[in-house]
Amino acid sequence: MDQKILDRINTWLTPTFDEDTQQFIKDSIANNPKDIQESFYKDLEFGTGGMRGVMGVGTNRINKYTLGKSTQGLSNYLKTSFPGEKLKTVIAYDCRHNSKTLAKVVADVFSANCIEVFLFEDLRPTPELSFAVRHLNCHCGIVLTASHNPPEYNGYKVYWQDGGQLVPPHDEAVINTINDLDYADIKFEANDGLINFISADIDNVFIEASVKNGSLNTPQEAKDTINIVFTSLHGTSITAVPETLKRAGYKNVHIVKEQETPDGDFPTVESPNPEEPAALKMALELADKVDADIVIGTDPDCDRLGVAVRDLNNELVLLNGNQTMVMMTDFLLKQWKAQGKIQGKEFIASTIVSTPMLSKMANAYSVDSKIVLTGFKWIAKLIKDYPELDFIGGGEESFGFMVGDFVRDKDSVTSTLLAVEIAAQAKSQGSSVYQELIKLYVEHGCYKEKLVSLTKKGIEGAEEIKQMMVDARENPLSIVNGSKVVKIEDYQLSTSKNMLTGEESALDIPKSNVLIYYTEDGSKVALRPSGTEPKIKFYVSVNDTLKSVSEFKTLEGALDSKVETILKDMKLI
Numbered sequence: 230m231d232q233k234i235l236d237r238i239n240t241w242l243t244p245t246f247d248e249d250t251q252q253f254i255k256d257s258i259a260n261n262p263k264d265i266q267e268s269f270y271k272d273l274e275f276g277t278g279g280m281r282g283v284m285g286v287g288t289n290r291i292n293k294y295t296l297g298k299s300t301q302g303l304s305n306y307l308k309t310s311f312p313g314e315k316l317k318t319v320i321a322y323d324c325r326h327n328s329k330t331l332a333k334v335v336a337d338v339f340s341a342n343c344i345e346v347f348l349f350e351d352l353r354p355t356p357e358l359s360f361a362v363r364h365l366n367c368h369c370g371i372v373l374t375a376s377h378n379p380p381e382y383n384g385y386k387v388y389w390q391d392g393g394q395l396v397p398p399h400d401e402a403v404i405n406t407i408n409d410l411d412y413a414d415i416k417f418e419a420n421d422g423l424i425n426f427i428s429a430d431i432d433n434v435f436i437e438a439s440v441k442n443g444s445l446n447t448p449q450e451a452k453d454t455i456n457i458v459f460t461s462l463h464g465t466s467i468t469a470v471p472e473t474l475k476r477a478g479y480k481n482v483h484i485v486k487e488q489e490t491p492d493g494d495f496p497t498v499e500s501p502n503p504e505e506p507a508a509l510k511m512a513l514e515l516a517d518k519v520d521a522d523i524v525i526g527t528d529p530d531c532d533r534l535g536v537a538v539r540d541l542n543n544e545l546v547l548l549n550g551n552q553t554m555v556m557m558t559d560f561l562l563k564q565w566k567a568q569g570k571i572q573g574k575e576f577i578a579s580t581i582v583s584t585p586m587l588s589k590m591a592n593a594y595s596v597d598s599k600i601v602l603t604g605f606k607w608i609a610k611l612i613k614d615y616p617e618l619d620f621i622g623g624g625e626e627s628f629g630f631m632v633g634d635f636v637r638d639k640d641s642v643t644s645t646l647l648a649v650e651i652a653a654q655a656k657s658q659g660s661s662v663y664q665e666l667i668k669l670y671v672e673h674g675c676y677k678e679k680l681v682s683l684t685k686k687g688i689e690g691a692e693e694i695k696q697m698m699v700d701a702r703e704n705p706l707s708i709v710n711g712s713k714v715v716k717i718e719d720y721q722l723s724t725s726k727n728m729l730t731g732e733e734s735a736l737d738i739p740k741s742n743v744l745i746y747y748t749e750d751g752s753k754v755a756l757r758p759s760g761t762e763p764k765i766k767f768y769v770s771v772n773d774t775l776k777s778v779s780e781f782k783t784l785e786g787a788l789d790s791k792v793e794t795i796l797k798d799m800k801l802i
Contacts, residue, residue, distance in 0.1 A: 230266060237269040237288050245413045246294065253286050270688055275404055279386035279394065281375050281761045284327055291375075291383040293334045297415040299385060300335050300371075302407030304342035304416075306399075307368055319347040319365055319427075321358035322373035323465050323530040324491035325383050328352070332373045335385075337419035350426040352491055354465045354531030355386070356640035357435045361427075363392045363637075364434060374530035377502035378762060380494050392637035393609030397739065436469060436642075440477045442633045443646030445564045451657035452478045457649055458521040460485035460512040462501040463492040464529035469642045477646055479653075483519050485512050495529070503528055503535025504628050504680075506547050513537060513545050521545075523652040523662065527641040532605075533628040534641040536648050538662040541782070551584035551678045552666060554624030557644065558587060559669055560651045561622045561632070562594045571596060576615065578608045578623030581720070581743060582755045582768045589673040596621065602720070602741050603757065605629060609637035626678060626768065667781045675775040677788040681767045681801045682759070694758050694765045701744050701756055710795045712748040719744055754795065769795050 238258070242251050257265040268287025273280050273295055280299065284291045307316050318339050322328035329352075336346045347365055349358075355372050362370035368390050375382035387395045387403070395403060457474070459482055461467040467489055474482050488497050488511060495501040498508045503526045516524045516537070524537035524545060537547045548556070558577055565571050576597035579587045591598030597618065601607035608623045612634045624630035629639030632647055652662050670676070685693045702721075706714050707728070718725045720743040723736045745755040755768040771791045775784050796802045 230262070231270070234266055234269050238265065240412070241269075241286070241288075241294075245411075250286055250292075250294075257286075267687055272408075275387075275395070275400060279384055279761070281378060281382060281384035283381050284383050291331070291385070293331065293417075294412055294415070296331055296335055296385055297338050297417060298410055298412055299387075299407055300338040301342070301415045302410050303369065303387065303403055304339060304344055305410075306403050306406045307344065308342075310399075311368055314368070316344040317347070317365065317367040318344055319349075319358065319361045319367045319370045320372070321349045321353045321355070321361070321370070323355070323375075324352050324463060324493050325373070325375060325529065326380065326493040327383060328373045328493070331383065332371075334417070335371055335373070336424050337417055338415060340420040340423040341416035341418050343420070344423065346424045347427050348424055349431075350428045352465045352468065353432075354469050354642055356532060356636045356638060356642055357431065357469065359388055359392045359636045359638040359640075360435045360438065361431050362388050362390065364431065372530065376530055376761070377500065377504070377528040377533065379500065384761070388637075391609070391613055393613070394604075394606035394638065396606050396610045432469070436473050436476060438635050439469070439473045439640075439643045439646060442635055443473070443643040443650065444477045445560070445647070445650050447478075447650050447653050448657065449478055451653040453480065455479065455481065455523070455649065455653040455656055456519060456521045457482045457652075458485065458512050458516040458519065458524045459483070459645070460488045460509065460524075460526040461491075461531075462498060462503065462508060462526055462528065463488050463490065463495050464501060464527060464531060465491065466527040466531035466641060466645075467491065469531065470527065470645050473642055473646055474649065477649075479649060483515055483521065485515055487511060501529050503533055504550065509535055509537060509547060516545055522656060523649060525645050525648060527645065528628075531641045532639040534630075534644050534648070535628055536662075538652065540663050546663070548662075548666075549678060549680075550624070550626040550628040551586070551676070553628065553648070554579065554626070554630055555584065555586055555590070555669060556651055556662060556666055557624065557630050557632075557647055558622055559590055560647070562590065562596065565621055566594060570619075574617065575619045575621050576611070577621050578611055580604070580607070580625040581718075581738075581745065582757060582766075583624070583626040584676050584678055584770060585753065585772070586669075586673055586676040590669075593673065602739060602743070603627075604760070605631060605639045607739075612637065626680065664778070667775075667778050670775045670781065671778060674772050675781070675784055675788065676770060676772040677785065677792060678768065678770045679792045679796070681769075681796060682764045683767075683801075684762075684764050686763045690763050694763075697765055698742060698744065698756065698758060705744075706746055706754070706799075709746060709748045709752055709754055710750075710791060710798055712750040712752060714746050715749050716747040717744070718747075752791070752795065754799070767796075767799065767801055771795070
């Protein structure tokens with residue numbers, strides 16, 4: 230075993246760690262040496278969605294010590310960042326195993342450092358945590374969640390006082406502060422007098438704000454005729470979404486009862502990820518029984534949503550994240566325009582791996598379109614960076630959307646309401662969400678995207694992903710599906726290279742391990758290792774002109790075939 234790994238293990242066999250932890254390590258060395266190596270070969274890192282990993286013993290696992298060290302480091306950084314201030318933080322957690330226990334550990338460490346804590350008394354959605362940071366005037370916030378990862382995972386997301394996740398310069402500074410600590414520096418002894426338990430008061434304010442931001446001039450008669458199926462996929466959204474829809478005036482909401490109870494085992498699905506059609510199988514079955522117009526499912530911490538609607542054949546189809554984002558953005562733009570709120574100082578936002586169609590829509594409405602790295606922390610940062618501009622909404626392909634700026638992260642509570650508003654208004658006008666989407670394709674061009682993720686677990690998997698990105702840089706594609714590659718953007722090197730002229734220019738965006746190819750025929754292929762999962766992701770986008778609604782099925786088939794050919798050429802299918 231590598232000496233660095235042995236050194237980490239030996240540190241955890243000292244009195245700083247409890248006897249159960251030490252005994253587990255000793256047993257694992259004797260009986261499961263590969264597992265213990267995986268648990269200690271590195272430290273968990275902050276990625277695009279915070280720190281996320283498998284629960285267990287070790288530096289590469291989520292446990293009281295890794296979270297305690299992160300919280301101690303964050304406490305130290307808060308004291309240097311806000312000298313003399315009475316520090317406050319708010320903590321939420323989701324339905325995962327150990328989330329409640331780990332949230333109390335985090336609260337204990339903060340309080341031991343003389344930081345006042347507001348701790349939700351039970352599980353709550355991630356967007357409510359983002360909202361609560363600003364509502365309670367806290368300096369930071371924490372949510373214990375692993376989003377849509379498998380049941381053995383948990384995670385730790387840090388929010389700053391603006392309600393958005395940590396971004397530069399704070400993220401690197403916090404990480405450095407954490408890395409400078411020893412585990413013996415963690416203060417675990419709670420000051421219970423500084424821990425406040427919160428519940429209904431914050432819930433009510435958050436839900437009212439969600440209704441205010443997500444309800445957009447839909448007549449009550451339209452609300453009365455729309456038929457909705459909703460599933461929380463055993464997650465936290467059950468605490469907020471049904472009540473939000475009710476307060477907004479929607480009565481015909483059918484909840485998938487088998488998935489209503491929060492459960493960290495997610496017993497009815499293989500994965501609680503609304504990006505995957507299988508996760509919404511029970512909801513789609515219920516929708517057919519009750520003849521629903523729209524189906525919505527959210528992930529465990531309620532920041533992503535999957536939306537299914539009726540297609541031209543009245544069959545339920547799952548929209549991809551780009552399609553949902555396009556529909557929501559256009560709806561908001563129309564509402565803002567109708568209210569005379571577009572004055573030339575508004576913007577929408579998306580990410581470098583999402584559909585280019587959003588920028589086309591921005592041009593059509595004369596608003597700015599800002600494109601950032603993957604992760605909603607970068608979209609939220611734009612609100613701080615451009616205080617002179619009004620943020621309308623923004624999203625990314627990974628089934629997340631943010632409506633306005635009252636929540637500074639992707640928000641499935643307000644987005645669920647927004648999706649229902651779109652469906653209700655379309656139906657009341659004799660149309661549907663799907664028909665309205667096709668009309669947008671006629672107006673702005675028909676874009677089709679597909680994501681392929683390759684899972685590579687463990688030490689070997691991490692090295693394999695690393696090598697795949699090295700190979701892509703050293704041997705870049707020159708042709709994609711018969712079309713010349715005309716530009717390559719390398720966000721790790723911060724360069725954009727014109728492959729026809731050889732000219733290079735700088736990318737004015739933070740560094741990230743992302744590579745994007747652009748072809749002569751308008752196709753786009755992006756490669757990106759996930760920041761929160763052991764995966765490498767490939768994003769393909771193709772487009773063409775759609776002359777009329779009647780030609781959509783033919784063009785869609787051609788674009789789908791083009792995507793498949795590209796994936797075959799890259800040996801991804």
